[in-house]
Amino acid sequence: EAGVAQSPRYKIIEKRQSVAFWCNPISGHATLYWYQQILGQGPKLLIQFQNNGVVDDSQLPKDRFSAERLKGVDSTLKIQPAKLEDSAVYLCASSSDRYEQYFGPGTRLTVT
Amino acid sequence: AQSVTQLDSQVPVFEEAPVELRCNYSSSVSVYLFWYVQYPNQGLQLLLKYLSGSTLVKGINGFEAEFNKSQTSFHLRKPSVHISDTAEYFCAVSPNFGNEKLTFGTGTRLTIIP
Numbered sequence: 001e002a003g004v005a006q007s008p009r010y011k012i013i014e015k016r017q018s019v020a021f022w023c024n025p026i027s028g029h030a031t032l033y034w035y036q037q038i039l040g041q042g043p044k045l046l047i048q049f050q051n052n053g054v055v056d057d058s059q060l061p062k063d064r065f066s067a068e069r070l071k072g073v074d075s076t077l078k079i080q081p082a083k084l085e086d087s088a089v090y091l092c093a094s095s096s097d098r099y100e101q102y103f104g105p106g107t108r109l110t111v112t
Numbered sequence: 113a114q115s116v117t118q119l120d121s122q123v124p125v126f127e128e129a130p131v132e133l134r135c136n137y138s139s140s141v142s143v144y145l146f147w148y149v150q151y152p153n154q155g156l157q158l159l160l161k162y163l164s165g166s167t168l169v170k171g172i173n174g175f176e177a178e179f180n181k182s183q184t185s186f187h188l189r190k191p192s193v194h195i196s197d198t199a200e201y202f203c204a205v206s207p208n209f210g211n212e213k214l215t216f217g218t219g220t221r222l223t224i225i226p
Contacts, residue, residue, distance in 0.1 A: 040218065040219075041218050041219075042219050044216070045214065055211060099144070101158075104155050105155045
């Protein structure tokens with residue numbers, strides 16, 4: 001079974017630029033999550049999708065972050081414009097039930 | 113709302129020695145409890161989980177954890193560690209009903225000393 005795929009793995013941008021991350025969940029997983037992991041902290045949920053609907057986006061900074069999951073499969077997370085404090089690893093996870101989430105390798109974003 | 117405290121940010125342990133990584137949580141509702149491991153440059157992988165039943169939970173790679181409701185703790189243990197156990201370990205909780213949102217602790221970096 002293929003795992004959760006994410007791209008790119010690394011990205012370096014200047015502040016005020018835009019960036020997008022892509023995630024392809026495990027086939028058949030209805031729930032998809034985006035997390036932000038700042039260095040030295042645990043992952044923080046940004047947004048949760050159930051199929052192509054948003055379940056929870058309470059911690060998503062909506063003035064600059066957006067996410068979509070068209071057709072209920074893969075997903076894109078965008079930051080526009082980026083700030084220095086957005087430097088983090090962005091993790092995508094998927095699940096078929098509430099008991100285990102499967103994580104991708106993450107995208108390490110550096111904003112200079 | 114839930115919160116998780118991992119007091120030890122770094123734990124160095126000699127190879128083949130036992131280890132305990134501490135996790136305490138706070139919640140106004142019943143929870144599920146999880147330990148995830150993150151190897152360098154990789155995503156998180158589930159080590160073990162407590163959903164209900166026996167308070168002693170066994171996971172992969174020889175790890176186990178014990179749920180203590182009165183102390184609101186879910187400490188992770190391994191009787192003999194190996195070099196390959198070097199990683200970051202995260203404790204997490206989610207409510208056992210409704211939205212299964214995971215709340216993570218800040219992590220404990222386990223370093224195995226040869």
